[in-house]
Amino acid sequence: MPVVEMKGERQTRVVDAELLPPSPKxxxxxxxxQWYLLKLIVRRQLAQxxxxxxxxxxxxxxxxALRFVVYYFAIGLVLQMHKDVPNFALHLFAGMVFxxxxxxxxxxxxxxxxxxxxxxxxxxxxxxxxxxAAMVTAAYHTLPQMLVLVVACAxxxxxxxWAVLGALALGISLIVTFAMAMGLFFSAxxxxxxxxxxxxxxxxxxxxxxxxxxxxxERIYSAHDSHRWLYEIYVANPVAQGVMLxxxxxxxxxxxxSERAALGQSFPPDQWVRGLITLAISVVLLWLAxxxxxRVENKFPERL
Amino acid sequence: xxxxxxxxNVSKHFTMQYHRTLKQMAVARMRGIPTxxxxxxxNDVSFExxxxxxxxxxxxxxxxxxxxxxxxxxxxxxDEGNLRTRGRIxxxxxxxxxxxxxxxxxxxxxxxxxxxxxSEKETASKFDEIVEFAALGKFLDTPVxxxxxxxxxxxxxxxxxxxxxxxxxxxxxxAVGDRPFKRKCLERMQEIRRQGTTIFYVSHxxxxxxxxxxxxxxxxQGSLTYDGPVEEGIRHLHYDDDGDNAKSKAVDEELGAxx
Numbered sequence: 300m301p302v303v304e305m306k307g308e309r310q311t312r313v314v315d316a317e318l319l320p321p322s323p324k325x326x327x328x329x330x331x332x333q334w335y336l337l338k339l340i341v342r343r344q345l346a347q348x349x350x351x352x353x354x355x356x357x358x359x360x361x362x363x364a365l366r367f368v369v370y371y372f373a374i375g376l377v378l379q380m381h382k383d384v385p386n387f388a389l390h391l392f393a394g395m396v397f398x399x400x401x402x403x404x405x406x407x408x409x410x411x412x413x414x415x416x417x418x419x420x421x422x423x424x425x426x427x428x429x430x431x432a433a434m435v436t437a438a439y440h441t442l443p444q445m446l447v448l449v450v451a452c453a454x455x456x457x458x459x460x461w462a463v464l465g466a467l468a469l470g471i472s473l474i475v476t477f478a479m480a481m482g483l484f485f486s487a488x489x490x491x492x493x494x495x496x497x498x499x500x501x502x503x504x505x506x507x508x509x510x511x512x513x514x515x516x517e518r519i520y521s522a523h524d525s526h527r528w529l530y531e532i533y534v535a536n537p538v539a540q541g542v543m544l545x546x547x548x549x550x551x552x553x554x555x556x557s558e559r560a561a562l563g564q565s566f567p568p569d570q571w572v573r574g575l576i577t578l579a580i581s582v583v584l585l586w587l588a589x590x591x592x593x594r595v596e597n598k599f600p601e602r603l
Numbered sequence: 604x605x606x607x608x609x610x611x612n613v614s615k616h617f618t619m620q621y622h623r624t625l626k627q628m629a630v631a632r633m634r635g636i637p638t639x640x641x642x643x644x645x646n647d648v649s650f651e652x653x654x655x656x657x658x659x660x661x662x663x664x665x666x667x668x669x670x671x672x673x674x675x676x677x678x679x680x681x682d683e684g685n686l687r688t689r690g691r692i693x694x695x696x697x698x699x700x701x702x703x704x705x706x707x708x709x710x711x712x713x714x715x716x717x718x719x720x721x722s723e724k725e726t727a728s729k730f731d732e733i734v735e736f737a738a739l740g741k742f743l744d745t746p747v748x749x750x751x752x753x754x755x756x757x758x759x760x761x762x763x764x765x766x767x768x769x770x771x772x773x774x775x776x777x778a779v780g781d782r783p784f785k786r787k788c789l790e791r792m793q794e795i796r797r798q799g800t801t802i803f804y805v806s807h808x809x810x811x812x813x814x815x816x817x818x819x820x821x822x823x824q825g826s827l828t829y830d831g832p833v834e835e836g837i838r839h840l841h842y843d844d845d846g847d848n849a850k851s852k853a854v855d856e857e858l859g860a861x862x
Contacts (some may be wrong), residue, residue: 300816301782303789303799312799314654314690321677321688336717343714347705410623421701422718423677423692496853597680600673601617 322423325593329425329481336424340432344407345439359440363399367392374513383559384515386550389451392543393549394512396448397470400441401478401538402503407433408482409489409499416603426596427589430482434475448549455553463548469574470544476581477537484588487595490602510539512546517563534567537577543567543575605689607770607801608652608675613684615645615670625781644670646825647684654689654769657802658777659816659833661840667825668805672696675803690759690769693719694803695759708739709756711747715759719766729765736791737761752779764791774805789815809837 323329330337333351349355374380411429412419419426489495511519513554523530533539542567551565559565567573620639631638643668652658662666673679676692701712701718712733716726734743737757747755756779763771773792777785792815796802804815812819812833819836821829829839 301786301789302810303786303793304814305793307797309655309797310799312655312769313609314605316690318609318687318689320680320686321675321692323677333717335723337823339714339717343703343706343710346710347703350705394632411830415703415779417703418701418714421678421696424718570813597682599680602620 323425325425325427325596327425327427327589330428330431333425333428336460337428337432337435337533340428341439341459344432344436348436351571358485360443363395363444364515365456367395370395370513371465380514383564385554386455389550389553390515390546391512393448393545394510396444397474397541397545398506398510398512398538399444400437401474401541402506403437403440404434404475404478405481405485406496406503408436408479409485409496411482412486412490412599413493413496413603420600420603426599427483427592430479430486433482433486434479438475439479452549452553457549457552460552463552465571466544466547469571470541470548473537473544473574473578473581474541476578476585477541480581480585480588481565483585483592487588487592487599490599506538509533509536512522512542515562516543516565516567520564520567534573535577537581540570540574540577544568562575604653604655606651607654607656607689608650608803609685609687610648610650610675611685612684613645613648613681614643614673615667615674615679616682617642617644643748645674645822648822648825648827649684650820650827650830652801652803654801655799656818657796657804658814659812659819659836659837660803660805660822661807661812661819662822666822668822669696669774670772670825671822672772672803672805675770676772688770691720691766692770692772693763693766693768694770694772694774695756695763696774702755702759702820703746705746707746708737708743708750712758712762713764716766719762719768721766733761733765736765736787743799753781753784756780757784760788764788764795768800770801770803772803777806777811809840812837 343354349358352358354361367388371381371388371542375387375391384390408430411433412426415429418424419429485495485499518532519533547566547570551559554562618639619642628638648671660667660671670679672694673696674681674686675688676694676696676697677688701715703714706714712730713723713726714731716721721729737760738753739754739758742750742754747758750758760780763773771792777788780788787857789811792802792804796815802815804812806812816833818831819829819833819839820827821836821839829836
């Protein structure tokens with residue numbers, strides 16, 4: 300090791316700062332205070348997802364488009380669902396876009412801390428930035444799909460109303476809050492046992508069948524007397540509620556008044572109240588997820 | 604003089620998990636083998652550092668130096684005790700910065716700068732300087748997973764020294780660089796030291812500690828056993844050194860061998 304002596308006069312450095320604990324206070328609030336860092340991590344996530352792929356960002360459209368075509372073929376044409384449900388394509392696509400968003404946030408969030416362990420182990424930063432970045436990345440992929448929905452609706456004759464805007468606001472805040480709560484909680488627990496990322500992937504495969512998008516809600520509602528508890532569990536699912544709110548925005552207004560009667564119950568009769576209560580519960584869940592995260596994040600560097 | 608780092612009765616425990624799957628844990632439980640064990644990496648350590656002091660942190664491998672640095676850096680929080688620092692902290696922990704292997708040197712540079720608290724503008728204005736110091740040449744736009752260990756260390760060190768931090772941590776950073784680069788790094792660290800930045804320098808090379816530090820802390824199995832002037836600290840480390848002739852000592856100092 301070479302020996303180098305100090306040259307020149309020693310200066311005094313005046314540090315204009317408080318004596319504070321060096322570790323980040325943590326919490327999602329700190330993430331949003333560091334916009335620039337979040338932006339870089341989101342950009343990185345996007346670049347990394349499609350590194351060394353020929354289609355690149357196109358994949359986030361190709362994949363849902365293919366899934367849509369397959370479902371439309373199998374459920375719509377083969378099982379003849381498009382005869383029961385007018386504008387079945389919209390009914391299906393409105394659901395798929397938001398289930399996909401939820402899945403990407405949850406799945407991406409769950410893996411995020413583990414995938415970024417190189418940084419988590421050595422750099423000090425609010426670690427919530429990774430699940431939050433997963434949520435933002437998912438939103439980035441979802442926005443163009445929403446645009447497709449809007450265009451399709453406009454073509455089929457769609458006029459926005461206050462009810463539509465209300466459902467949009469409630470639906471989006473519900474899905475975002477719930478997805479974020481799940482992403483945050485699972486990102487932490489996945490550090491301790493990687494089983495959770497497999498569990499999440501499995502649950503997401505079921506999720507397509509646990510929301511009313513490939514079949515109308517009436518099929519579920521007709522059983523609400525005979526299978527009370529199953530019905531309650533089904534409609535308690537925030538993702539199912541979010542999907543139905545989105546169908547109220549993007550599908551229901553395109554259905555003629557005359558056809559609506561034949562559909563029976565397209566939504567739960569208490570959709571609005573239920574939605575607001577579920578939103579409140581999701582906010583509480585998000586708070587609990589944040590508390591859990593803060594409690595265990597100190598153990599991350601040693602367990603990664 | 605203002606206090607730069609304040610450490611009061613700080614302890615950090617690790618849980619060592621021996622078995623990963625439920626089956627292994629169940630088997631271990633049945634045979635009466637412990638499934639995990641608590642291990643104290645830093646044990647009731649207290650000291651205070653003034654702004655501008657340069658501290659040499661010494662001790663054998665596994666004595667808790669890196670953990671202590673991670674606590675000071677803020678990557679870990681102490682389980683017990685109180686730890687406070689003043690101002691911006693930069694530096695390298697455990698041989699290199701936290702880089703993302705799939706990102707290029709350029710992307711990692713921006714990301715690392717942001718994590719260390721530099722704004723986009725600040726990074727952009729120092730970009731050329733950092734790249735020049737790291738001497739990466741055409742590898743700047745290559746993913747860092749393709750870097751040699753020397754290049755990796757050079758980029759990490761270069762970013763850390765350009766952050767304009769109030770506290771600079773250097774943990775065995777110079778273990779991988781070649782001699783000209785080591786010299787360049789030490790010159791740069793002396794410059795930072797001269798400007799009044801608090802320095803925390805982990806090294807096994809006694810000669811380098813002697814020239815760089817004003818004070819030495821010695822850790823032994825997680826406990827602070829020495830805190831004081833450099834010469835005595837180095838002698839304290841040699842307490843079990845049997846072959847105490849000048850020649851082997853000189854070799855030790857030159858190699859920076861584990862003491």
